[in-house]
Amino acid sequence: MPNVQSLRCKECGRDYPQEPIYVCDFCFGPLEVIYDLDAAAKNMSRDSIQDGPLSMWRYDQLLPASRESAVDIGAGMTPLFKADNLGKELGLNNLWIKNDAANPTHSFKDRVVSVAATKAVEFDFDTIACASTGNLAGATAAHGAKANMNTMVFIPSDLERGKIIGAAIFGSVILVNGNYDDVNRLCSELGDDRRWAFVNINMRPYYSEGSKSIGYELAEQLGWRAPDHIIVPVASGSLFTKVFKGLNEFAKLGIIDSNDSKMHIAQPSGCSPVATALIEGQTHPKPVIPDTIAKSLAIGSPADGFYSVEIANNTGGSATIVPEREIAEGMKLLAETEGIFTETAGGVVISALKRLAKENIIHPDEETVALITGTGLKTLEAIADQVETRTIEPTIGSFDEIVIGSAVT
Numbered sequence: 398m399p400n401v402q403s404l405r406c407k408e409c410g411r412d413y414p415q416e417p418i419y420v421c422d423f424c425f426g427p428l429e430v431i432y433d434l435d436a437a438a439k440n441m442s443r444d445s446i447q448d449g450p451l452s453m454w455r456y457d458q459l460l461p462a463s464r465e466s467a468v469d470i471g472a473g474m475t476p477l478f479k480a481d482n483l484g485k486e487l488g489l490n491n492l493w494i495k496n497d498a499a500n501p502t503h504s505f506k507d508r509v510v511s512v513a514a515t516k517a518v519e520f521d522f523d524t525i526a527c528a529s530t531g532n533l534a535g536a537t538a539a540h541g542a543k544a545n546m547n548t549m550v551f552i553p554s555d556l557e558r559g560k561i562i563g564a565a566i567f568g569s570v571i572l573v574n575g576n577y578d579d580v581n582r583l584c585s586e587l588g589d590d591r592r593w594a595f596v597n598i599n600m601r602p603y604y605s606e607g608s609k610s611i612g613y614e615l616a617e618q619l620g621w622r623a624p625d626h627i628i629v630p631v632a633s634g635s636l637f638t639k640v641f642k643g644l645n646e647f648a649k650l651g652i653i654d655s656n657d658s659k660m661h662i663a664q665p666s667g668c669s670p671v672a673t674a675l676i677e678g679q680t681h682p683k684p685v686i687p688d689t690i691a692k693s694l695a696i697g698s699p700a701d702g703f704y705s706v707e708i709a710n711n712t713g714g715s716a717t718i719v720p721e722r723e724i725a726e727g728m729k730l731l732a733e734t735e736g737i738f739t740e741t742a743g744g745v746v747i748s749a750l751k752r753l754a755k756e757n758i759i760h761p762d763e764e765t766v767a768l769i770t771g772t773g774l775k776t777l778e779a780i781a782d783q784v785e786t787r788t789i790e791p792t793i794g795s796f797d798e799i800v801i802g803s804a805v806t
């Protein structure tokens with residue numbers, strides 16, 4: 398069983414029972430799950446983790462839902478591999494890629510939704526819903542199907558086709574004429590008089606805990622230690638804060654010796670409120686209206702922006718604003734060197750990594766992990782006019798003429 402102690406307000410520290418609530422009644426601060434770490438320590442060791450299932454649920458002692466009743470379509474335990482080709486290109490000798498595009502619906506959002514859906518069943522909701530920038534839509538619809546729940550997925554109408562169809566196959570998708578922040582506001586209003594589990598609104602304290610499992614996996618896959626650097630694509634900032642929280646919990650439990658990871662923010666120039674705040678020395682990101690091809694990162698009012706800036710500063714991390722035209726370049730670089738086709742958010746991460754290496758913010762021998770959070774097959778629009786193919790007639794003559802004849806010798 399999980400070791401949840403309470404929900405606690407991140408601002409004033411008031412405690413609340415485990416319910417489908419997300420803001421503090423007194424100060425409107427966000428609520429976060431707090432664990433009894435002594436109890437967790439009794440049931441959790443490197444060995445017990447390794448004896449667990451090959452999914453994120455092997456870390457169930459530090460998740461706010463029960464493994465036995467988990468809505469589990471196989472999220473987590475994605476590959477972490479040494480990226481020697483890309484490392485050589487960038488002058489990094491100790492570079493790792495965490496490929497979360499390998500999750501069941503091809504993004505890290507399966508981790509957060511697996512926890513939120515399990516909790517939704519536990520709270521006896523019959524409808525699961527979300528406001529999504531894209532990947533959350535597919536993850537919510539898929540887990541809703543697995544849990545036999547009604548699904549209501551709300552997304553901006555200008556989203557990539559791969560994300561719309563990839564969610565609609567599982568359940569009900571509603572396209573909203575507006576940007577993500579409009580969709581999110583609509584969902585908050587809808588939630589006021591309907592008893593629905595909105596995974597990223599009233600279930601947010603539980604949902605966001607799912608992202609910690611990336612931190613746990615990094616530590617386990619690196620041989621039980623935290624890396625020197627982690628580069629994270631930031632939208633609301635939830636993933637960024639939770640990867641760090643996961644590593645901190647492992648350090649507190651003695652599962653790793655310490656957590657000295659420097660946390661680096663990566664955002665596209667068309668939506669960079671969090672990175673801009675850090676670079677300009679502000680604590681609170683100023684809201685922006687997003688205009689970026691990295692649609693999964695297009696959150697203009699980032700709920701966890703303040704906490705992300707704080708963590709990047711406290712860990713000696715950094716922030717990079719990636720110019721829009723360098724997003725596709727990052728996608729191509731990862732594909733050509735490591736054989737991984739990432740989405741636009743991954744392009745942002747790889748281009749940010751390139752800058753950090755070039756400016757010696759990351760030193761060549763430091764252990765560095767770049768988080769790849771989604772697949773390029775859902776964002777074909779972003780790259781379609783930048784890849785080349787040739788068409789021939791089904792004859793040797795045509796092949797010789799068009800392929801061999803045009804080859805540069």
Ligand SMILES: *Cc1c(COP(=O)(O)O)cnc(C)c1O
Pocket residue numbers: 504505506531532533630631632633634635636637693694740742770771
């Ligand atoms: C949702 C998402 C993120 C970041 O999300 P946060 O809101 O910052 O937790 C990063 N990459 C991809 C591909 C996403 O879908």
Ligand SMILES: [Zn+2]
Pocket residue numbers: 406407408409410411421422423424425426
């Ligand atoms: Zn409070």
